[in-house]
Amino acid sequence: MNIGEVAEASGLPAKTIRYYEDIALVRPARGANGYRAFSETDAHKLKFLSRARSLGFTIEECRTLLSLWSDHARSSADVKRVAEQHLERIAAKIAELQAMQATLKHLVGRCHGDARPDCPILDDLAGEEGSDT
Amino acid sequence: MNIGEVAEASGLPAKTIRYYEDIALVRPARGANGYRAFSETDAHKLKFLSRARSLGFTIEECRTLLSLWSDHARSSADVKRVAEQHLERIAAKIAELQAMQATLKHLVGRCHGDARPDCPILDDLAGEEGSDT
DNA sequence: CATTGACCTTCCAGTTACTGGAAGCACTAT
DNA sequence: ATAGTGCTTCCAGTAACTGGAAGGTCAATG
Numbered sequence: 001m002n003i004g005e006v007a008e009a010s011g012l013p014a015k016t017i018r019y020y021e022d023i024a025l026v027r028p029a030r031g032a033n034g035y036r037a038f039s040e041t042d043a044h045k046l047k048f049l050s051r052a053r054s055l056g057f058t059i060e061e062c063r064t065l066l067s068l069w070s071d072h073a074r075s076s077a078d079v080k081r082v083a084e085q086h087l088e089r090i091a092a093k094i095a096e097l098q099a100m101q102a103t104l105k106h107l108v109g110r111c112h113g114d115a116r117p118d119c120p121i122l123d124d125l126a127g128e129e130g131s132d133t
Numbered sequence: 134m135n136i137g138e139v140a141e142a143s144g145l146p147a148k149t150i151r152y153y154e155d156i157a158l159v160r161p162a163r164g165a166n167g168y169r170a171f172s173e174t175d176a177h178k179l180k181f182l183s184r185a186r187s188l189g190f191t192i193e194e195c196r197t198l199l200s201l202w203s204d205h206a207r208s209s210a211d212v213k214r215v216a217e218q219h220l221e222r223i224a225a226k227i228a229e230l231q232a233m234q235a236t237l238k239h240l241v242g243r244c245h246g247d248a249r250p251d252c253p254i255l256d257d258l259a260g261e262e263g264s265d266t
Numbered sequence: 267c268a269t270t271g272a273c274c275t276t277c278c279a280g281t282t283a284c285t286g287g288a289a290g291c292a293c294t295a296t
Numbered sequence: 297a298t299a300g301t302g303c304t305t306c307c308a309g310t311a312a313c314t315g316g317a318a319g320g321t322c323a324a325t326g
């Protein structure tokens with residue numbers, strides 16, 4: 001398969017697949033014409049990567065997961081640990097975003113949003129210790 | 134004030150403040166010794182930036198907010214619009230992370246996490262159409 | 267006066283995970 | 297032969313810093 005086909009099949013842009021080869025996540029063979037020649041295994045790996053990336057795993061985690069995937073003597077505990085660490089990162093990020101969201105909603109709710117210059121959002125950013133309501 | 138003092142006062146690393154000067158978010162004067170000489174206004178701007186960044190505004194949004202802040206003829210509507218756009222981004226990101234979280238929690242909950250190799254997490258990533266439970 | 271240590275300077279490179287674009291070769295169909 | 301599509305490599309840019317090297321400055325001490 002050429003890169004266009006595996007791109008289509010995996011849902012990854014061809015550019016990204018070339019990048020994945022650069023960082024040695026996949027190692028497609030080459031045809032006589034210099035084109036990358038992807039095997040079924042390569043295509044399967046790319047789908048794996050596409051799915052793992054869409055779940056937010058970093059490239060390095062993907063590398064680990066790929067190697068666990070191809071290691072039939074793996075422990076599921078190793079896989080689980082990677083996923084759990086990732087879950088912690090996700091939870092932390094969600095909490096951080098929710099805190100921002102709460103603050104911003106509060107401020108936006110208090111801003112008239114009209115042609116006048118006074119604005120509780122700027123007041124807050126400027127560190128003004130203003131009264132609430 | 135030297136950079137160390139405003140770093141302390143704003144909560145931003147000195148490196149970051151130098152970077153902010155590079156991209157012209159602040160323009161501190163220079164002393165005879167070549168050191169940056171921050172005014173009270175500069176220090177205030179840096180606190181503003183620190184707070185805005187901690188609320189997740191991008192640097193470009195910060196630039197806009199800073200200019201609105203110093204524009205006493207601004208409309209609060211302009212500020213509000215920036216904040217609302219940011220809120221949308223935050224909400225979208227939270228939704229994305231929560232979707233990842235739900236999927237991963239599901240998979241992690243199904244993984245034994247022992248010494249055996251079979252693992253629903255890898256099965257899912259590999260695109261296996263397995264039965265649930 | 268010399269030296270030490272903290273603080274300041276600039277500049278270069280690296281981070282994450284791609285993405286865009288230019289220049290040029292390969293393949294297919296007309 | 298030519299057009300159009302797809303492939304190749306390489307270079308640069310994105311966001312927002314961060315680390316580190318090499319070297320100047322300042323305040324205090326011996």
